[in-house]
Structure formats: structure tokens, C-alpha cells
Amino acid sequence: MKIVTLVKQVADTYSERKLSDSDHTLDREGTEAVIDEINERAVEQALLLKEAAGDGEVVVVCMGPDRASDAIRKALSMGADSAVHLSDEAIHGSCAVQTARALTKLIGTVEGWDLVIAGNSASDGQVAAVPAMVADLLGVPALTWANELSVSGSTVTVKRETDDGVTHLSAELPAVVSVGEKSNEPRYPSFKGIMAAKKKPVNNLDLAGAGIDGSEVGLANALVSVTSSAPKPPKQAGEKVTDEGDGGAKIAEYLVGQKLI
Amino acid sequence: MAEVLVLVDHVDGEIKKTTYELLTAAKALGSPSAVVVGGAGAADKLADGLTEHGADKIYAAETDSTDFLAPEVAVLESLIGSAAGVLISASANGKEVAGRLAVRTGSGLLSDVVGVTGDGVQHSIFGGAYTAEAKANTEHPVITVRPGAIDIEASAGAGARESVEVPAASGRQATVTGREPIQGGSRPELTEATVIVSGGRGVGSAEDFTVVEGLADSLGAAVGASRAAVDSGYYPPQFQVGQTGKSVSPQLYIALGISGAIQHRAGMQTSKTIVAVNKDEEAPIFEVADFGIVGDLFKVAPQLQDEVTKRKG
Structure with missing residues (x-):
């Protein structure tokens, strides 16, 4: 089975994230860049399926600046076999629809895949729809927010878990799956894995190499524009008192004053 | 005034509060049209509430399809041509319907907004550390609205009913083989x-x-x-x-x-x-x-x- 996993590099959610003043895109200089946590679960899921099948191939697909190669290396050191990386100045500032279209083209450079596995929601944009958008563009079923996944023959089934409850989904391959927080515990790369990753093939593509026209991507051609952005003034810390045996009563008093109880 | 499509968020005929938030937000853009996609009679049960909260039109799309989210996408796609925009709840399902609708119709996707005006939308990002204003550069943008961000204002609309067909799904779809309701107990979500x-x-x-x-x-x-x-x-x-x-x-x-x-x-x-x-x-x-x-x-x-x-x- 050939599995494509979508990987994105994001600003670490444990660091302070900023937008650039000039074009309101993510200020990548100011933040620590890491593979998005949920993508590690996507890679893990792909590896589990490959191991269960006894053979197969896991191909990482990523779009992002050159330094996203660190995220790709992480996935390869976990055990993925190869990668396709679209890095081009021109993709900077692409919107969700453009991103989905570009990812679809990138997936198209991988021959004979059976399954695409992505994370359910990136921690930065939280659009949480790109996997389904890619599936729609590819003309294949989308089985998203999977916390359990199995493949039997040519059928994929998932247990989808969201705030709306549990939905059991099934579809024929090829298909797109996105995994949730509870899908698995990603493995740590072994020393051997880290060394092996350095030799694994990465297909570095620019727009032309991926067969994407410059007019299809980028800030200037985006279907939506951010017109202004500003950090929210930091919330003023309110009153802080040390409990002297009447702390609970003091909170109650405060809540009554605010008409909250 | 151009119509604004609002995808009605409901579970087994029970309205979700977010729908009324969407109807309130829709009034800033035009005339709200509620779109109910569900089993036979779903719209009948919801119509009064939708009208009271501002729906000028209620489209009833009845289906017993087991295709996952495909009926919602197909119905909105068939109605989007004359709409000023589409508002959908920023739930897991809503975000997915919105994304699929946007790629199909070449519409700008504005995700998880906290405010809607005639000039654009407001986002609250990185967990509220930043605010941003954004706008779509296309016709009929597809907008998902964060639950709880809009204060509901009840002001009745005309509530005109219209039945619409559910177009056949294009492409292969995932099939729903079972559902289990959320087990939240007696506490609120x-x-x-x-x-x-x-x-x-x-x-x-x-x-x-x-x-x-x-x-x-x-x-x-x-x-x-x-x-x-x-x-x-x-x-x-x-x-x-x-x-x-x-x-x-x-x-x-x-x-x-x-x-x-x-x-x-x-x-x-x-x-x-x-x-x-x-x-x-x-x-x-x-x-x-x-x-x-x-x-x-x-x-x-x-x-x-x-x-x-x-x-x-």
C-alpha cells in the first residue's frame, strides 16, 4: 500500500506567535518552527498501516519554505520512505483554497497512491478543512477526524469523533483520511532512523516542477485577503488576593458584583 | 437585497443555538435564507424557530442519503449562484462543508470568524492574541462563524418555505455506517x-x-x-x-x-x-x-x- 502523508511546519504553540506588520502573514522569523504535532500522528498512522500490511511505502508531501525540510526530516526519521517538498517564494501567503489546489497537484506527482493521511486541523490556521478540500479536488472520499482507522482489502473505515458525537464512515480506496488527537501516540525517531533519514530521497520542487502556474498561488492572487491585523492589547491582570480562609466567599462576592451569580 | 445562505445546524431535528447566531450575523450581509438539509420533515420542525430568528426564506432539502456531508455541499452549491455569501457554523462538520463548497465554487473561504460586517469579517487568532480583519476577493464567499461569537438577536423574518432538490453527489463519497450521540452526561457542552x-x-x-x-x-x-x-x-x-x-x-x-x-x-x-x-x-x-x-x-x-x-x- 502506498500512503501519502501531508506534513506542515508551524510555529510552536508553546512560543509566542506573531503576524508580520507588512502583509499580515505569519512572522516565521520570530517563532520556533516545528512539525505540527497532529502531523506526527498522521505519519504514525501511515507507518502503522504499512507495518500491518507487511509492505508498502510512505511518502511525505509538504509545502512551505526551505526550512520546512526540518519537518520533513522528522517524518522521515520516524520511518517515512521519501518526500516531495514544494518550496517557492511565490506560494507565500496562499489562502486555504489555493493551498488545497497546490497540495492536490503535489499529490499528483506521487504515482499510484492508495491513501492520503493528514492531520485534522493545523494548530496555526485551524481551518480544519484542507484534507476534505483536497479530497474533493481529487474526486475521492474524505474520512476526517478519525480516531480509529482500519483498512481491509480495498475498504477503509474510520471512527470519526467530534463535538457532534461519533460517526462511523467507510469508503473504497483511494481516499483521504485525516486523523485526530486520540488516533495514536507517535513514536520517537530512533538514532538509526535519524541517520537513515539523511539518505532518504526528497523531491524538491518549485512551482514549475510541480506543474503549478504562478497565478494559482500567492498572496496577490489569494481568494481572501487580510486587510489589517493587530496584537490584542494584553489583558489587564485584575485583583489578586491571598486566601485567608475566606477565598471562596471573596470569589462569590466578586461574581455577585459582576452579576454572574 | 441579496440572499445570504445559512446552513442550519441541527441534530435529529433539534436546532443548535449556533444556527440563530448565524441568522443574526447574516442580517449584516443581506436577507437570511435558512437551508435545512435533513430527513423528511426536518424543516417542518425547525421552521418556527428559524422564522423567529430572522429567516426570510427557508429552503427544505429532504434526503435519506447516507453520503457523508455530500448532500449539504451539493445543496449549497446549487443555491450559491444568486447568494451574497454563505454562513456556516465553524464546527468540525461545518468547516468541512465550507471547505468543499469553496473549492467547488471558487469562493473565498473565511474560516472561524468572530464578526461579520458588510465590509468584511473579523478573526481572533492564535487563541485571541491577535485580531485581524479580512475580506473575500470573490463572489459569494463561504464564511464559517465561531460558535458563541455572535449575540443572538431575535427579529422575525418572512419565513417563506421552498422545497429544493438534493443534487446527486459528484465523485465518490464516504458512507455513514453508524452514528453514536455524544456522551456528555447532564452537563452543558x-x-x-x-x-x-x-x-x-x-x-x-x-x-x-x-x-x-x-x-x-x-x-x-x-x-x-x-x-x-x-x-x-x-x-x-x-x-x-x-x-x-x-x-x-x-x-x-x-x-x-x-x-x-x-x-x-x-x-x-x-x-x-x-x-x-x-x-x-x-x-x-x-x-x-x-x-x-x-x-x-x-x-x-x-x-x-x-x-x-x-x-x-
Whole structure:
């Protein structure tokens, strides 16, 4: 089975994230860049399926600046076999629809895949729809927010878990799956894995190499524009008192004053 | 006035509150048209509520399809031509319908907005650390609206009914083979609750979360947990508040034994009022708290619970 996993590099959610003043895109200089946590679960899921099948191939697909190669290396050191990386100045500032279209083209450079596995929601944009958008563009079923996944023959089934409850989904391959927080515990790369990753093939593509026209991507051609952005003034810390045996009563008093109880 | 499509969010014929928020938001853009996609008779049950909350038109699309979300996408696609825009709840399902609709119709996708005006939308990003204004550069943008962000205003619309066909799905679709309702018990849902009481590492054990639950129940609140508490196995993951859990914005958020890592604050700092109880007076949670008690949550929370119960009685 050939599995494509979508990987994105994001600003670490444990660091302070900023937008650039000039074009309101993510200020990548100011933040620590890491593979998005949920993508590690996507890679893990792909590896589990490959191991269960006894053979197969896991191909990482990523779009992002050159330094996203660190995220790709992480996935390869976990055990993925190869990668396709679209890095081009021109993709900077692409919107969700453009991103989905570009990812679809990138997936198209991988021959004979059976399954695409992505994370359910990136921690930065939280659009949480790109996997389904890619599936729609590819003309294949989308089985998203999977916390359990199995493949039997040519059928994929998932247990989808969201705030709306549990939905059991099934579809024929090829298909797109996105995994949730509870899908698995990603493995740590072994020393051997880290060394092996350095030799694994990465297909570095620019727009032309991926067969994407410059007019299809980028800030200037985006279907939506951010017109202004500003950090929210930091919330003023309110009153802080040390409990002297009447702390609970003091909170109650405060809540009554605010008409909250 | 151009119509604005609102995808009605309902579960088994019960309306979700977010639908009324969408109808309120839609009035800023044009004339709200509620789109009900569901089993036979679904629209009949919802029509009165939709009309009272501003729907000028109610499209009823009846289907017994087991294709996952495909009927919703297909119906909206068939109606979008004459619309000024489409509003959908920013739930997991809603975001997915919106994304698929946007790629099919070449519409700008504005995701998880907290405000809608004729000029554009407002976003609150990175857990409320930034605000941004955005606009679509295409016709009929598809907009998902964060639950709880819009204050519902009831003002009746015309409520004209119209049946519409559900076009056949294009492409292969995932099939729904079963559903299980959410097992939330009697407490309100985290994302819909007006009051949330959350516990963190300071609670110390799964058993002691009863202190958090007790206070929550006295307030009619939902129970949340920090990532540290979830990772320690004190509370189930579906109740996690924060960047990797749920983002919440209730009227009142009470944090018990939560230090306030940036990860957690990103999921709750837009709450209207924040109260924190922590032993450590340097805990970062106090930086965003409107009212903080430096003390032992096992003394403070039960006392507060008693006070709340007394006032109710």
C-alpha cells in the first residue's frame, strides 16, 4: 500500500506567535518552527498501516519554505520512505483554497497512491478543512477526524469523533483520511532512523516542477485577503488576593458584583 | 437585497443555538435564507424557530442519503449562484462543508470568524492574541462563524418555505455506517456553555476532580481540563481546553490549579470574565485573570460552591 502523508511546519504553540506588520502573514522569523504535532500522528498512522500490511511505502508531501525540510526530516526519521517538498517564494501567503489546489497537484506527482493521511486541523490556521478540500479536488472520499482507522482489502473505515458525537464512515480506496488527537501516540525517531533519514530521497520542487502556474498561488492572487491585523492589547491582570480562609466567599462576592451569580 | 445562505445546524431535528447566531450575523450581509438539509420533515420542525430568528426564506432539502456531508455541499452549491455569501457554523462538520463548497465554487473561504460586517469579517487568532480583519476577493464567499461569537438577536423574518432538490453527489463519497450521540452526561457542552470550571495539574488526581465537578454543577457549568491534567490521566481528553483541545469563550471561566501555560491561555483567554485559584502567586494564569485567589483550591472551591448553593437556595 502506498500512503501519502501531508506534513506542515508551524510555529510552536508553546512560543509566542506573531503576524508580520507588512502583509499580515505569519512572522516565521520570530517563532520556533516545528512539525505540527497532529502531523506526527498522521505519519504514525501511515507507518502503522504499512507495518500491518507487511509492505508498502510512505511518502511525505509538504509545502512551505526551505526550512520546512526540518519537518520533513522528522517524518522521515520516524520511518517515512521519501518526500516531495514544494518550496517557492511565490506560494507565500496562499489562502486555504489555493493551498488545497497546490497540495492536490503535489499529490499528483506521487504515482499510484492508495491513501492520503493528514492531520485534522493545523494548530496555526485551524481551518480544519484542507484534507476534505483536497479530497474533493481529487474526486475521492474524505474520512476526517478519525480516531480509529482500519483498512481491509480495498475498504477503509474510520471512527470519526467530534463535538457532534461519533460517526462511523467507510469508503473504497483511494481516499483521504485525516486523523485526530486520540488516533495514536507517535513514536520517537530512533538514532538509526535519524541517520537513515539523511539518505532518504526528497523531491524538491518549485512551482514549475510541480506543474503549478504562478497565478494559482500567492498572496496577490489569494481568494481572501487580510486587510489589517493587530496584537490584542494584553489583558489587564485584575485583583489578586491571598486566601485567608475566606477565598471562596471573596470569589462569590466578586461574581455577585459582576452579576454572574 | 441579496440572499445570504445559512446552513442550519441541527441534530435529529433539534436546532443548535449556533444556527440563530448565524441568522443574526447574516442580517449584516443581506436577507437570511435558512437551508435545512435533513430527513423528511426536518424543516417542518425547525421552521418556527428559524422564522423567529430572522429567516426570510427557508429552503427544505429532504434526503435519506447516507453520503457523508455530500448532500449539504451539493445543496449549497446549487443555491450559491444568486447568494451574497454563505454562513456556516465553524464546527468540525461545518468547516468541512465550507471547505468543499469553496473549492467547488471558487469562493473565498473565511474560516472561524468572530464578526461579520458588510465590509468584511473579523478573526481572533492564535487563541485571541491577535485580531485581524479580512475580506473575500470573490463572489459569494463561504464564511464559517465561531460558535458563541455572535449575540443572538431575535427579529422575525418572512419565513417563506421552498422545497429544493438534493443534487446527486459528484465523485465518490464516504458512507455513514453508524452514528453514536455524544456522551456528555447532564452537563452543558464545553463550546456552548456560559460558565466553565476547569481543573489543572494542581487538582492532583482523577478522584479529586470531583471538587471541580462539584463547583461546576452548583453553577450549571461545563467541566474543562488543562492539557497537563489530561496528560496526567486526571480527566478525559474530550474535555481539554487549549490550543490542542477546545477553544472556549464563556461568560465566566474558573481555573482551578491551572498554571496558565500559553497553550492553555490560547484556548480560554477570550472568556469574558476569568477567575483563577492557584497556590503559586507567580502562576501566569493570574496575568489574564480578572479575579485571582492565591490559595489552596481544595479549600477555596468547596467554600465557593457553598456560597453559590446558599445564594440559589
